[in-house]
Amino acid sequence: MTEKQFLTYWYRGITIAGGVVVAVAALLLVIIATARSILNNAKRAIAIANDIVTNTRPIWELEQTNVVAAQLLAGAEAIERHAAEVADALETPQPAG
Numbered sequence: 001m002t003e004k005q006f007l008t009y010w011y012r013g014i015t016i017a018g019g020v021v022v023a024v025a026a027l028l029l030v031i032i033a034t035a036r037s038i039l040n041n042a043k044r045a046i047a048i049a050n051d052i053v054t055n056t057r058p059i060w061e062l063e064q065t066n067v068v069a070a071q072l073l074a075g076a077e078a079i080e081r082h083a084a085e086v087a088d089a090l091e092t093p094q095p096a097g
Helices: 003-060 062-091
Strands: none
Touching: 003 062
16 A cells, blocks of 8 residues: 555545534434423423413312302301391290280
């Protein structure tokens, strides 16, 4: 192998190695950009999920609301019963005595 052939092969090898390095660097940059995009999308998704939790909290609290409503109804019915008893007592003639 002559010196000229050696240099030709050497330059070809360096060129191929440089191309591989450039390709790997480009792929690495694409991977980094994709990872950043995924991170940004995940942050937006978490923010939206938190908004959903906030907006649907009243739905999850309906059971407690129903319990309180039942207690209020029971109280109102008791008031109605007692008011009827008082009205009946006032309408009943008292014996003269």
